[in-house]
Amino acid sequence: MGDSRPVLVLTNVYDVTADVVLRLLAERRVPVARFDPGADLHTDASLTAAYRSGVQRGMLRTSSRELDIARVRSVWVRRPSPYEGPAGLSGQDRRFAAEQSSWGTGGVLASLPGAHYVNHPWNNRAAESKPVQLSVAQRSGFLLPDTLITDDPREARGFIDSTDSGAVYKPLWNTAYRVDGQPHSVWVREVRGHEVTDAVSVCPHMFQAKVGKAFDARVTAVGDRVFGVRIDSPDLDWRRRQNLMTCTPVEVPGTIARAIAAYTVGLGLAYGAFDFAVTSAGDWYFLECNPNGQWAWQPAGTTAAIARALADQLEKGPET
The missing domain is CATH 3.40.50 (Rossmann fold)
Structure with a gap:
């Protein structure tokens, strides 16, 4: 039965x-x-x-x-x-x-x-924190772009000016924001030292060395299974104009799959949507992991495989 x-x-x-x-x-x-x-x-x-x-x-x-x-x-x-x-x-x-x-x-x-x-909602909450993500990613064996979180304008300028490839700004949380009454998204964007004003002291800001990427990659992890897609986009942040990006399945290197396994175990996740910047030399740089990221926008075969993996997780129930 x-x-x-x-x-x-x-x-x-x-x-x-x-x-x-x-x-x-x-x-x-x-x-x-x-x-x-x-x-x-x-x-x-x-x-x-x-x-x-x-x-x-x-x-x-x-x-x-x-x-x-x-x-x-x-x-x-x-x-x-x-x-x-x-x-x-x-x-x-x-x-x-x-x-x-x-x-x-x-x-x-x-x-x-x-x-x-x-995932468990409390694990989701912890895993949504960018500082937590970076700390756990570091321990899990991922390559990380040099990153600074600060509310000190002098520290921010010094970090940006010290990067060889330039730097980007990322919000620490996707806070709802409106301009002239209309919803407004804060995208990842390049930033230069002279653009940093004393307004940085109002709250923490995250700055990161820009990765000279050949393409982006999304890896969706469900249990111990991983599903990778390559994302080619003309934009620094591919989420900005998704109608211009192309997605194709990509093999996930064994080192990345093992680091993902360590990361999900470390945060108690059964699901995670990992984003990477991949260089022409084949280096995969961890950018973030959304513990409840969307996945049905990926190629049909990948979407179907992720759906089956999620159904398997829910059907099997707790480990005995």
Whole structure:
């Protein structure tokens, strides 16, 4: 008899990427519950958890089903809506409800007994930090571009002027930003020492030696499997104009695969989207790892393979 324990997918209703994996799980007759805690609990859903000595139990109720959360096989933390509190509240009442939901609902869903997480939300949070990424990447054996994080303009200018190949600026977090009321993305861009002003002292900035790359590479890691694509783009930051980039499958060198394995183990990740700058000499420089990066934009064969690997992770559940 097959495993009847369900897979819980935490994501928003507009997440079409999740649908690709959900269809595979349906074909395999794996029971799945899709839930968006930041939104659904304000409409027709409820979550209850009880704790007693030696016993933890709970129930997730939606308009269509009841789920015993103690029996969840795997949890896929995909793209859930943020905890913002009910729209009918305002001011500090809404902030209070949002924080209680984040720590209460989020805490319950992050501590389901015996569930396999892809990825655990607390591991995701730690792995999103750029300083953490660089530190773990260094220990894992990756090549790193020389990097400086500082709020001292003099340090920033000195670092930039000392680089032979030039330097780039990268935000430490993709903070929502608007210009004239319109959403604005802060892309990776080249920077020169004379451009650095005293405004750097307002907050930490990250500067990095520019890699003389032949191409970019994205390596998607799912468990112990890696899927590589080469990205050719006219832009320093290929995300800026994705309609101009081309992607082709590329073999991942063994040294990189081993470093990825060490990195994911070090941060407790079952999934990671790694970005590299690759030189003409064949050196792969680690740039970052998004623990919940998008993957369905890659070539069809790669996308299908990643979807199958994710379905395998969710179907197998926790290690025994």
